[in-house]
Amino acid sequence: MQETILSAGIDIGTSTTQLIFSRITIENLASSYNVPRVSIIDKEVIYRSNIYFTPLKSQREIDSEKVAGIIIDEYKRAGISPSDLKTGAVIITGETARKENADVVLSSLSNMAGDFVVATAGPDLESVLSAKGAGADVLSEENREVVANVDIGGGTSNIAFFYKGILKGVCCLDIGGRLIKIENNKISYIFPSIKELANNHGISINVGDRADEAVLSKVCDLMADQLAMALHFSKPDDFHRKLYTNDGKPLPDEPKIQAITYSGGVADCIYSPENKETFMYGDIGVLLGRAVKRHSVLSNLKTYVAKETIRATVVGAGSHTTNVSGSTISYDRKKLPIKNIPVLKVGRDEEMNAGAFEKAITSKIELYKPEGELEQVAIAFSGEFHTGFKEIQELADILIKAGDEIIKGAYPLIVLVENDIAKALGNALNVKLERKKEVICIDCIYASDGDYIDIGEPLSEGRVVPVVTKTLIFNR
Amino acid sequence: MVSENDLKNIIAQVLNEMNLSGGSDQRPSEEIKTNSESAPPNEETTKGKFVPDPSKNVVEDGCWDDVAAVSLQKQYLVENPVNGEAFYDLKQFAPCRLGIGKAGARYKTDPQLQFRAAHSAAQDAVFSDVDQDFVDNMGLFTVQTMCDSKDTYLTRPDLGRKLSEEAVATIKEKCKMNPTVQIYVSDGLSSAAIAANVGDVLPALEQGLKSYGIDYGTPFFVKYGRVGVEDQISEITKCDVVCVLIGERPGLITATSMSAYIAYKATVGMPEARRTVLSNIHKEGTNPAEAGAHIADIIKKILDNKASGTDLKL
Numbered sequence: 001m002q003e004t005i006l007s008a009g010i011d012i013g014t015s016t017t018q019l020i021f022s023r024i025t026i027e028n029l030a031s032s033y034n035v036p037r038v039s040i041i042d043k044e045v046i047y048r049s050n051i052y053f054t055p056l057k058s059q060r061e062i063d064s065e066k067v068a069g070i071i072i073d074e075y076k077r078a079g080i081s082p083s084d085l086k087t088g089a090v091i092i093t094g095e096t097a098r099k100e101n102a103d104v105v106l107s108s109l110s111n112m113a114g115d116f117v118v119a120t121a122g123p124d125l126e127s128v129l130s131a132k133g134a135g136a137d138v139l140s141e142e143n144r145e146v147v148a149n150v151d152i153g154g155g156t157s158n159i160a161f162f163y164k165g166i167l168k169g170v171c172c173l174d175i176g177g178r179l180i181k182i183e184n185n186k187i188s189y190i191f192p193s194i195k196e197l198a199n200n201h202g203i204s205i206n207v208g209d210r211a212d213e214a215v216l217s218k219v220c221d222l223m224a225d226q227l228a229m230a231l232h233f234s235k236p237d238d239f240h241r242k243l244y245t246n247d248g249k250p251l252p253d254e255p256k257i258q259a260i261t262y263s264g265g266v267a268d269c270i271y272s273p274e275n276k277e278t279f280m281y282g283d284i285g286v287l288l289g290r291a292v293k294r295h296s297v298l299s300n301l302k303t304y305v306a307k308e309t310i311r312a313t314v315v316g317a318g319s320h321t322t323n324v325s326g327s328t329i330s331y332d333r334k335k336l337p338i339k340n341i342p343v344l345k346v347g348r349d350e351e352m353n354a355g356a357f358e359k360a361i362t363s364k365i366e367l368y369k370p371e372g373e374l375e376q377v378a379i380a381f382s383g384e385f386h387t388g389f390k391e392i393q394e395l396a397d398i399l400i401k402a403g404d405e406i407i408k409g410a411y412p413l414i415v416l417v418e419n420d421i422a423k424a425l426g427n428a429l430n431v432k433l434e435r436k437k438e439v440i441c442i443d444c445i446y447a448s449d450g451d452y453i454d455i456g457e458p459l460s461e462g463r464v465v466p467v468v469t470k471t472l473i474f475n476r
Numbered sequence: 477m478v479s480e481n482d483l484k485n486i487i488a489q490v491l492n493e494m495n496l497s498g499g500s501d502q503r504p505s506e507e508i509k510t511n512s513e514s515a516p517p518n519e520e521t522t523k524g525k526f527v528p529d530p531s532k533n534v535v536e537d538g539c540w541d542d543v544a545a546v547s548l549q550k551q552y553l554v555e556n557p558v559n560g561e562a563f564y565d566l567k568q569f570a571p572c573r574l575g576i577g578k579a580g581a582r583y584k585t586d587p588q589l590q591f592r593a594a595h596s597a598a599q600d601a602v603f604s605d606v607d608q609d610f611v612d613n614m615g616l617f618t619v620q621t622m623c624d625s626k627d628t629y630l631t632r633p634d635l636g637r638k639l640s641e642e643a644v645a646t647i648k649e650k651c652k653m654n655p656t657v658q659i660y661v662s663d664g665l666s667s668a669a670i671a672a673n674v675g676d677v678l679p680a681l682e683q684g685l686k687s688y689g690i691d692y693g694t695p696f697f698v699k700y701g702r703v704g705v706e707d708q709i710s711e712i713t714k715c716d717v718v719c720v721l722i723g724e725r726p727g728l729i730t731a732t733s734m735s736a737y738i739a740y741k742a743t744v745g746m747p748e749a750r751r752t753v754l755s756n757i758h759k760e761g762t763n764p765a766e767a768g769a770h771i772a773d774i775i776k777k778i779l780d781n782k783a784s785g786t787d788l789k790l
Contacts, residue, residue: 032790033735033753033754033755033756034754034755034756034762035754035756035762035766035767035770036790144559144561144562144565164565328766328769328770328773330769387763387765388675388676388764388765389675389676389677389679389680389683389764389765389768392680392765419763420762420763420766421763421765421766422766423684423766423769423770423773424680424683424684424763424765424766424768424769426769427680427683427684427686427687427769427772428683430687431683431686431687435687
């Protein structure tokens with residue numbers, strides 16, 4: 001039996017704001033005489049909003065009221081009311097990705113985005129979401145290849161690459177279509193690193209210069225060179241390192257990238273460069289697209305057409321952030337949904353030894369007391385070393401002992417396991433705690449230290465819960 | 477027509493291959509030598525047949541790896557595959573005997589031995605008894621159906637669905653009557669499944685019922701039991717829900733798979749469709765402890781809906 005849920009994705013970026021609605025279909029794929037196995041079997045984008053320039057109060061501050069206005073209009077146009085939505089994500093990306101912005105956007109959207117999350121996405125999460133929106137992960141899984149998606153936006157290029165569908169790394173560079181802006185045929189803005197890049201190669205460009213297509217094309221060629229370096233197709237020069245956003249790290253050089261997809265606004269100028277006037281967007285986006293397309297190394301790569309281009313990130317946020325838990329889990333219905341829970345991860349080495357397991361929890365729990373009081377926290381581990389009934393009882397004892405502060409506190413005891421043992425473990429916890437503490441114990445969820453998770457309202461007759469895992473830190 | 481001389485040669489070869497020629501193997505090998513003169517040197521073939529040369533046999537020390545310990549999913553034996561990696565990835569989805577290569581038209585030695593080992597394990601699972609110590613250590617008392625031996629059990633399914641008179645008396649004496657749930661364990665067609673899973677499934681199931689506040693009766697073990705005997709047990713104990721943990725007919729992938737058959741107000745002669753089943757409980761299938769917790773969940777749904785089998789939509 002299939003069940004569909006509606007998900008919203010809202011991306012509030014430095015330059016544009018977009019919204020999509022998608023329909024996620026879940027189904028129990030197991031036969032009736034087996035343990036249920038509820039999975040997401042389809043994700044379909046059913047509504048795409050216009051693309052708006054993000055209303056800003058200042059360069060760094062979002063005008064949240066105007067954003068709310070845009071969203072209300074788009075809900076109406078799509079004929080969808082907030083109560084239809086079961087899950088989704090609002091992400092704030094780029095330079096506006098600051099906690100203050102997230103807070104004001106959250107409060108102004110709270111009626112519309114009720115039960116789902118507002119997150120500020122660092123460049124790493126943005127890379128992953130855009131690559132998933134572009135479909136690079138699926139291409140890599142189906143073709144058993146190493147596929148990288150290069151999301152070239154206005155300010156940055158976000159790269160994520162996958163092998164056999166598994167994320168292998170992300171990076172973010174200050175290369176984008178709006179890093180040089182053109183007004184009235186004159187250069188009106190140049191991002192400092194791009195100016196330096198041009199100067200290093202003997203090209204002098206200055207604000208106020210006439211927008212010379214030949215000169216700017218050369219600058220775009222240099223930017224395309226830098227993308228080839230980032231993908232490890234050519235040897236990085238001395239300057240390359242300086243282009244990583246927020247001093248980020250480059251991609252790992254293994255496995256070797258075999259194919260590429262492009263997304264972001266500039267991608268449309270790569271896939272279909274014809275019929276585009278050079279300075280139609282008041283920036284170098286079209287030129288950058290042409291430069292990537294004719295680049296001696298990049299043009300020879302196997303290139304797939306991305307599923308989404310300019311909307312890749314918002315589709316990623318709306319369709320690819322939600323997962324479903326395992327189908328045999330244990331939870332307290334009254335406590336769901338819960339949002340923005342930081343994850344405390346116990347490493348595999350620590351899991352193997354009861355003492356180390358306890359210590360890992362009790363020592364790390366101190367990190368979740370920003371103002372002296374314990375915040376909500378979810379304890380995550382693989383669960384691969386406690387699969388028998390007896391071991392699961394031991395595991396429950398460890399959690400009860402080490403999680404004493406949580407159990408005495410106001411928030412539920414939240415446990416995330418990778419291995420399929422959550423129902424047995426949840427029962428053990430409930431029996432040992434004599435049902436005096438709310439326990440949420442779910443499995444088939446992979447989370448790491450630094451992640452935040454949301455757990456939504458149960459689906460599929462209560463068998464599963466939707467889970468959004470937000471990986472905010474990737475490079476460490 | 478085969479000439480007399482040819483026939484002699486063939487017989488000699490066969491005898492040689494079967495190693496039945498005993499001490500007089502000198503003559504056949506001479507025959508072969510004369511025959512192989514026409515064949516190119518270094519070719520141990522006679523008329524297209526492989527002829528082992530006993531003088532070249534080498535007895536090696538060492539032993540073959542335990543064939544039963546090989547993971548079907550990890551072993552990929554095709555030589556010169558077009559894309560072995562992709563095939564290997566596909567194999568990870570199910571433990572099938574695929575991508576195991578071949579020697580001519582036959583299995584390679586290793587898969588052949590594995591296949592026979594799996595078959596032996598399946599036979600052992602059916603024909604051996606559950607270790608009585610295991611049953612006793614689980615705190616289960618033992619009763620028997622009307623079958624007096626494995627042979628009767630296998631040839632008379634009807635007797636495996638009825639308890640002996642002594643069994644009826646023992647259950648009446650030892651079991652709590654009118655429980656909400658009556659759980660018991662039975663060997664069924666795989667004793668190995670019981671030994672492998674009950675230690676995890678039963679306590680997890682009991683703990684699950686406890687966490688729901690559902691009361692359950694005294695569990696026990698039924699030797700030589702078929703699923704249908706649960707109906708009689710349901711009638712005797714007057715339980716609302718009866719649940720048997722029983723060994724499944726073994727296959728060649730696993731001999732340790734167990735099922736739970738659960739019925740609401742079961743009565744002798746009721747339609748089979750009234751049973752709810754959870755199958756495939758084993759290490760490589762559904763984790764036994766998790767399965768136990770899930771069975772408790774199913775039982776709760778059965779009690780809530782007062783129905784089981786096809787009457788209950790899970």
